[in-house]
Amino acid sequence: MKICYYPGCTLKTKAKALDRYARLSAAALGVEMEEMENWQCCGAVYPMARDEIATKLSAVRALDYARHNGGKLLTLCSACHNVIKRTNDDMKNDADIRTRTNNYLKLDEVYAGETEVVHYLEMLKNIVGFAEIKKKVVKPVNKKIGAYYGCLLLRPSGVMAFDDPENPTIIEDFIRAIGGTPVNYPFRNECCGAYVSFKNQDLTERRSNMILHSAAEKGAESLVTACPLCLYNLQKNSDHSLPVVYFTELLAEALGVKDD
Amino acid sequence: MTKQQQLENIKRLSGTEPAKCMKCGKCSGRCPAYKDMDIKPHQFVNYLEKGKLDKLLASKAIWNCLSCMACVERCPRGVAPAGVIEAVRETVKRAIGGNGMKAEDIPPVVDEFIPQQLLVSAYRKYNK
Numbered sequence: 001m002k003i004c005y006y007p008g009c010t011l012k013t014k015a016k017a018l019d020r021y022a023r024l025s026a027a028a029l030g031v032e033m034e035e036m037e038n039w040q041c042c043g044a045v046y047p048m049a050r051d052e053i054a055t056k057l058s059a060v061r062a063l064d065y066a067r068h069n070g071g072k073l074l075t076l077c078s079a080c081h082n083v084i085k086r087t088n089d090d091m092k093n094d095a096d097i098r099t100r101t102n103n104y105l106k107l108d109e110v111y112a113g114e115t116e117v118v119h120y121l122e123m124l125k126n127i128v129g130f131a132e133i134k135k136k137v138v139k140p141v142n143k144k145i146g147a148y149y150g151c152l153l154l155r156p157s158g159v160m161a162f163d164d165p166e167n168p169t170i171i172e173d174f175i176r177a178i179g180g181t182p183v184n185y186p187f188r189n190e191c192c193g194a195y196v197s198f199k200n201q202d203l204t205e206r207r208s209n210m211i212l213h214s215a216a217e218k219g220a221e222s223l224v225t226a227c228p229l230c231l232y233n234l235q236k237n238s239d240h241s242l243p244v245v246y247f248t249e250l251l252a253e254a255l256g257v258k259d260d
Numbered sequence: 261m262t263k264q265q266q267l268e269n270i271k272r273l274s275g276t277e278p279a280k281c282m283k284c285g286k287c288s289g290r291c292p293a294y295k296d297m298d299i300k301p302h303q304f305v306n307y308l309e310k311g312k313l314d315k316l317l318a319s320k321a322i323w324n325c326l327s328c329m330a331c332v333e334r335c336p337r338g339v340a341p342a343g344v345i346e347a348v349r350e351t352v353k354r355a356i357g358g359n360g361m362k363a364e365d366i367p368p369v370v371d372e373f374i375p376q377q378l379l380v381s382a383y384r385k386y387n388k
Binding site for chain 2 (some may be wrong): 200
C-alpha cells in the first residue's frame with residue numbers, strides 16, 4: 001500500500017537517520033511512503049493562541065494535499081505530528097479558525113479536517129500490525145530498551161488520542177515486537193526541556209538528566225524516541241552517556257534492512 | 261487598549277475559562293518547570309480571573325514554560341493554564357520591542373548537531 005508522507009524540516013537535515021530507516025523499514029513491511037510534493041515546515045510548535053491563522057497554513061496545506069492523495073497523512077517527527085494533528089482538530093471543530101483559514105487559502109473545496117493524520121508508530125500498530133512485524137524480524141534486538149515518549153505524541157490526549165497519556169504502551173509493544181525487552185521507568189512521558197534549552201539550558205539539563213538517570217537505574221541499555229529535539233536534549237544537554245536512538249533505526253536493524 | 265480590553269484579549273487568545281478553576285493546584289504540582297516559574301501555572305489562571313494584568317505581563321515564567329501540556333492534561337476542570345501562559349506570552353511579544361530573543365542570541369548555542377526543530381520552535385515561541 002501507498003501512504004502520503006510528510007517528512008518535515010529536521011528529517012531532511014539533522015535527523016536523516018529517523019527518515020531513512022523509516023523508509024527502508026516501511027518498504028520491508030510492504031508500505032510505500034510517498035513523500036508529498038512541496039511540503040513546507042510545520043512551524044515546529046502548535047500555535048495555541050486562538051487568533052493564530054498564518055502559522056497554521058503550512059499544516060493545512062499538507063492536510064489538504066493528503067485529502068486528495070489517499071486521505072491519510074503519515075507523520076514521523078513528534079513535533080510535526082503534534083502540530084498537524086492539532087491543526088486538523090481546529091479545522092474540524094473550530095468554526096472561526098476553519099472559516100478564516102479557508103478564506104485565506106481559497107482551496108477548490110473547503111477543508112474541514114477530512115484527512116486522517118497517522119503517526120508512523122500508529123501505522124505500525126494499526127495498519128501493519130505488531131504481530132506481522134514480529135514475523136518479519138530477522139535480527140531480534142535482544143536488549144533492554146526504555147521507551148521515551150516525551151510530550152508531543154501524547155498531549156493533549158483529548159486531541160492527540162495517541163495512547164493513554166499517563167500510562168502509554170505503544171512503544172513498549174513495539175519494542176517487544178522487534179525482540180527487545182521494554183524497561184518501565186517513571187519519567188518516560190516527561191518533557192525533556194524542549195526549546196527552552198535555547199533560553200534556559202540549566203532547566204533542560206535538569207530535565208534530561210532526571211529522565212536518563214531514571215531509565216538507567218531501571219536497567220535500560222538505551223532509549224528510543226521519535227523526536228529529534230528530545231534526542232538532541234537528552235544527548236547534548238545532559239551528563240549521562242546512556243545512548244538515545246531513533247526507534248526506526250532499531251526497527252530497520254531488526255528487519256535486517258539497516259544499510260550501514 | 262484599556263486594561264480591561266487587554267485582559268479580555270488575553271482570555272480570548274487563551275481559549276480557556278479561568279472561572280472554572282477550582283484551585284486544586286494539580287497543574288502546578290505537575291509542572292516540570294515549576295522551580296523556574298516566578299508565577300506558577302495555577303497563578304496564571306488566578307491572576308487572569310482577578311485581573312492582575314501588570315503581574316502577568318511582568319512574568320519571567322512565560323519564557324520558561326515548556327508547552328508540554330502536562331498542566332492541561334491533569335486539570336480536572338478542563339482549564340488550560342498553558343493556554344493562558346501562551347496568551348500572555350503572545351501579548352508581551354506582539355508589542356514593539358517585546359521579542360524574547362535576538363538574532364545574535366543564536367550563534368552561541370548552535371553546534372553541528374542542533375536540530376532545525378529547536379531553532380524554529382524557539383523562534384515561534386519567543387518572537388512574533
